[in-house]
Amino acid sequence: MNWKVLDHVPVLLYILAAKTLILCLAFASVKIYQRRRLEAELQRVEAKKKQQPKKKDN
Template sequence: MNWKVLDHVPLLLYILAAKTLILCLAFAGVKVYQRRRLEAKLRRLETEKKQQPDKKDN
């Protein structure tokens, strides 16, 4: 077995931890973006619903 490989284990673990952190942050960012987009769409629909009865009265 190549025992020199074990010298690089801490570096590999740091790389793995960094990759995991980046992926988690990316997924969290996507979820925040999707939630904001959905909330904006819901707000737009609510304002359209409020304006529709006003148009019927006129």
């Protein structure tokens, strides 16, 4: 067995940890973006519903 390969194990573990962290942050940011977009859409729909009764009264 080539024992010199074991010298690179810590570096490979750091790369794996960094990749995992980047992927987790990317997924979390996408979820936050989707939630904000849906909340904005919901607020727009609610504002439109509030305006409709006012138009009926006129």
